[in-house]
Amino acid sequence: MAKKHENADGTLRSLSNRHVQMIAIGGTIGTGLFLGSGSTISATGPSVILIYAFMGVFFFFMLRALGEMFYSDPNHHTFVSFITKYLGPAAGNFAGWSYWIGLLFACMAELTAVGTYFQYWFPHAPLWLVELIFLGALTLLNLTAARLFGETEFWFAMIKIIAIISMILTGVFLVATHAKTPVGYASLASLTKNFKLAPNGTYAFFTAFPMVFFSFAGIEFVTITIGEAEDPHQVIKKAVNETLLRILIFYIGTLTVIMCVVPWWSVSASSSPFVQVFQLAGFATAASVLNFVVLTSAASALNSTIFSAGRHFFQLAQEAKKGSWLKKKFAKIAPNGVPARGIAISVLFALIAPILSFSNTAIEVFSMVAGATSDIFILVYVLALLAHRKYRKSSDFMEDGFKMPFYQVTSPLTIAFFLVIFFSLFFVKANIFGASLATAWAVFFGSFCYFHQRVKDKRAGK
Template sequence: MAKEVENADGTVRSLSNRHVQMIAIGGTIGTGLFLGAGSTISATGPSVIFVYAFMGLFFFFMLRALGEMFYADPDHHTFVSFITKYLGNAAGNFAGWSYWIGILFACMAELTAVGTYFQYWFPHAPLWLVEVCFLAGLTLLNLTAARLFGETEFWFAMIKIIAIISMILTGLYLVMIHAKTPVGYASLSNFTKNFSLTPKGPYAFFSAFPMVFFSFAGIEFVTITIGEAKNPHMVIKKTVNETLLRILLFYIGTLSVIMCVVPWKSVSANSSPFVQVFQLAGFTTAASVLNFVVLTSAASSLNSGIFSAGRHFFQLAEEAGKNSKLKKTFAKISPNGVPARGIMISVLFILIAPLLSFSNTAGQAFNMVAGATSDIYILVYVLSLVAHRKYRQSNDFLANGFMMPAYEIMSPLTILFFVAIFFSLFFIPADLFGATLASAWAIGFGGFCYFHEKRKQANA
């Protein structure tokens, strides 16, 4: 086995290409597909595949922009550090702290989901105890070594992929034998008959875009593994170019098969179409099997979140002032090559989730704030794309590097598209509160970061 390469900061390049590829796929295919596919199908019908394809195209260009910067400088642990490098400390602090807080909320939501799915089999198990046990186990994995994290994520992702392939094959079998269902027969005509781009009107169609956007949100996580990947230049190219295509195939293939087996008007927005398809094929234990899949899916997202939060906090500490307590305390790598202190401080905040399980009111408030933090991700994506434009104008630009295709056209278009997605949230009642809170955070905390940096420069 080849000797692992140690970075200058003490982290170790121990993640192989198979780790990174599966982390990328598994990180984007989450419980939203297994449990939320019904809501996207019921919103737009068969045309939802165009929404996924269109959204996937813009995420591909964002990944290519991030990949181009990482290819030029693969020693960064997070894509947010490029925002600091090319847009300045104020933008970097806003993006870094906002993104880190967003990760913590996402982790708390996933931890709550893990506990809830576990209670499906053990309804009397205390939710807080289940959450603490799962969190402790995954924290230990992350503190041990990046390679162990990568191996765990590989198998978590494999479970999801096996479930998706099994559902697709089962659905195709039902279509081939023209199986009778409670709502008709499994047939390709269920998908193609009376096809319309906007069967429920233009508003329903366009409101599906933000819904699908959040299915793809998190795809950028794979870039966070580049700083600890073996042969990063090869990994960046393969991951960015292949992963999105695979994910699109999984999403579009899955949704298409579901709508062939069950007419889209008969797909419930409140239940998993995966269970429906498996039960039609005679698998009576489908609900229990799917619960296992979504449990591992949520655990996978939590595991990735702990990994990511630790690296982001380490990066924030690294970028703090030379004499700051934050840098002196947390900008440290443990002997086994992981930012242990960054991981531990992140986990301490995630422990808020078990406390919330004791109060329904606190849980409801948490869900509202968590929605707003995911909206802030859009603003961070926009800043990263603007940073990429600054990179293109800098001396760091590699003309023979991993170039973003059609840069002159697609860079501004991708920025405008993400901005449009953010503003569209104000026209969707369910997203209005989150978008308003995210805007208030951007103005308030963004203003604080700007004036704080101005004061630092004035006192320098």
């Protein structure tokens, strides 16, 4: 007898609306807001707010496209499966394997970050041991039940929200009292004084776009929870629609307050503006508290990546050739409703990170390759948007569904915007290697997937 809320493939719909909403918030807010916002502010000044708003709108449109497809068929575990369904198995294989490999590198990067933040308090703790302990604990959570993953993410996200709201309230208090600081006075005038759209030149302004883009990467993770959400139709609407509001509050609200307290030309590119605001308010332990926040933020990202990578590998196994080793071994769900084998194989590859911690050269190479995999995500997003266009022309299209607003205009604009971001990477010195590697991967692996599928189709007489 089937369990309550059990999917046909054996997974359980155990994630409540509360879990999914907080996972959505967690996916929206990354460590980049806490640590990396200083570099974007120092590069572009107040116009960084316009960049975040502009970028946020396009990510919102992408989520609405994904949300529309999930609303029509919430039984999919990953948005990549829609690429297979509407663009064909060759595109699906390219996107699926590319995205999964990208998730592995993201997993290793977050694992390294967790270990580094932990060493802030315990500098002599072996990095590899710290990484193994965190990876083991979060893997155990993911293997136990999807609901336990959701509960963990709920509290991880709560910590980030408390930190942001605390910073905003502290900043508002400093502005309201016109507090004197070492760099002037906290005031709304600090935001607009000496305002220029590109204060450090056009090049610095446009290099901020890729930086902001990657701070939003991972926002699509919320859609991966839909296959295991208790009420998918209600959840997907709420999670996606509130994304734009979260961007306005958490990103734009935070950046506005920071620049009112610390004039934008005084914001340090190398330190966290959060710490600067709290220290100006007299909190001596601000750096230590922020380290705790970014540690939980990195752990949250690691937790979500393990969850996502496991589901993606399970999806790849499900779509594999009937009778293949991949399908036989990994297209299975454990009795507790999780794709345990998909999670296990993903975590096994993530163990490369602790091994790399013994060599500085290996870490440098890993960082460059990890950057390239992030670039590949852009291409996968574009394929997902193209799949959505095919969905619109298919018999699956729901006229009364959760439709992408102003589709005729927003769909091609979003695709064009993502492609512009990808090609802009070739004009930013720090991103040229990653963009070149991502392009080489797309050309060679994409060609392999295409010709491999043609051979399969020919053998099958298609």
